Each structure stands twice: as structure tokens, then as C-alpha cells.
Amino acid sequence: MDISDCGIIEEIVTGEGSSDSSENxxxxxxxxxxxxxxLPKLASFxxxxxxxxFPSLKRLTVSQCPEMKSLCQGIPSAPxxxxxxxxxxxxxxYIEEMEKTPPWLLLHRRTPGEVEPELEVDCVWILVIEFS
Structure with a gap:
């Protein structure tokens, strides 16, 4: 899913949950x-x-979304x-908080040139999954 160049979008999926979160x-x-x-007004997914x-999600890229503070309430599942x-x-x-939550995930912060030199970004996060 690629969404870009929209000055008015604030959220990707809209909706409220009910009080029984086990079914939602x-x-x-x-x-x-x-x-x-x-997406200058995007605050969350x-x-x-x-x-x-997100059982199949492998890659997440967020660029030039200055208001985006979270993907959702809580920590999403993206194994x-x-x-x-x-x-x-x-x-x-938010990603730093995700790093602290599930013990089987490790996030390694790299400088931009270490991963892909052609990228011009503030920082790059690479998710490493360790299996024991």
C-alpha cells in the first residue's frame, strides 16, 4: 500500500472500537x-x-509525515x-516503545549511509527477529 502527496488525509483507516476489545x-x-x-496531516494509521x-507486513516506510505519532493505539501485530x-x-x-515491548524483537538504529547510501533520511531502523 503506497499513499503519498495528500495534504488533507489525517488517518488511513477510520472507525471506533466497542468496549469488548477481544472481538475487535x-x-x-x-x-x-x-x-x-x-502526508503533512497524517497523525496515525x-x-x-x-x-x-499485519501477518504479511515486511516493510514499513514513513517519510515526510511530520504529524504521524503512532500506527494505532497499542502495539500492532506484525510478526x-x-x-x-x-x-x-x-x-x-513510537517505534522505540515497540522495541521495549516484545522481547523477541530487536531494533537496531543505523546511520543513513550504513544501510542504503542512496537514501537521504534522518535515521533508518532495521528490524531484526531473533528465533531461539
Whole structure:
């Protein structure tokens, strides 16, 4: 899913959850990549109370989304996520919190040139999954 160059979009998925959160799960079964670019008013992917599940998501790129602070309430499930790239976004603090939550995920911060020299970004996050 690539969404770019829209000055008015504030949220990608809109909706509210009910009080029973155990039944409120949105599953994006086939979505393997997100790219959000140049969305100056985008604050989150989803601000409702549903849990989000991305079983096939491998890559997340957020660039020039200065108001984006979170993907959703809580921590989404994305077991196959391998690469996260962030630039000009407030999402970095959210990703740092994700790093502390599931013990089987390690996020390694690299300087921009270490991963892909052609990228001009503030920092690059690479998600490493360790299996024991």
C-alpha cells in the first residue's frame, strides 16, 4: 500500500472500537508493504480501539509525515516485519516503545549511509527477529 502527496488525509483507516476489545481485531492478511510519503496531516494509521494484525507486513516506510505519532493505539501485530524506515516523522518515539515491548524483537538504529547510501533520511531502523 503506497499513499503519498495528500495534504488533507489525517488517518488511513477510520472507525471506533466497542468496549469488548477481544472481538475487535482488524486483520490485513495480504498487506506486505506500507509506504506513507508527503502526508503533512497524517497523525496515525488508525486511531480507533481495535487491535491491528499485519501477518504479511515486511516493510514499513514513513517519510515526510511530520504529524504521524503512532500506527494505532497499542502495539500492532506484525510478526514478519523486517524493515522500518522513518524520516521527518514523530513515529520514531513510537517505534522505540515497540522495541521495549516484545522481547523477541530487536531494533537496531543505523546511520543513513550504513544501510542504503542512496537514501537521504534522518535515521533508518532495521528490524531484526531473533528465533531461539
Amino acid at each position: 481485531v482488524i486483520v490485513f492478511k495480504s498487506l506486505n508493504s506500507f509506504t506513507f510519503d508527503c 488508525f486511531s480507533g480501539t481495535y487491535s491491528l494484525n 514478519d516485519l523486517k524493515h522500518v524506515r522513518l524520516s521527518e516523522t514523530k513515529l520514531k518515539k
